Amino acid sequence: MLGAYAQILTHHPTGAIVAGLHRGNHVEHAQHRLHEFVRALVTDAAQVGEVRDDVPADELTGYVLHAVTAAEGLDSPAAADRLVALILTGLAPQQGPRSPRPPSTDQASKSAAAHH
Helix, strand or coil: CHHHHHHHHHHCCHHHHHHHHCCCHHHHHHHHHHHHHHHHHHHHHHHCCCCCCCCCHHHHHHHHHHHHHHHHHCCCHHHHHHHHHHHHHHHCCCCCCCCCCCCCHHHHHHHHHHCC
């Protein structure tokens, strides 16, 4: 799925598509549905150990969708394939001892305030 999306972006940059659609509610709805779809895939894959689970699924989804937009500047299908391989490598489960999940923004703020 990610590879197909990258290939589409290589040939049809989203900037041109969005400008053509005038950025209406239907575009926002489609982007939201894409985010939800990818988040469900990431969540399912993390549950069975196919992708890392040390980063929240919603955060990983944002990273994936932003990273794949780099395909817009690529000039070949092979470059898009390399981009997807790089993204998938970043999603791979962590090897070796696992570090604890970093604190959320709220937890980090509370911790910093407690030390002052």
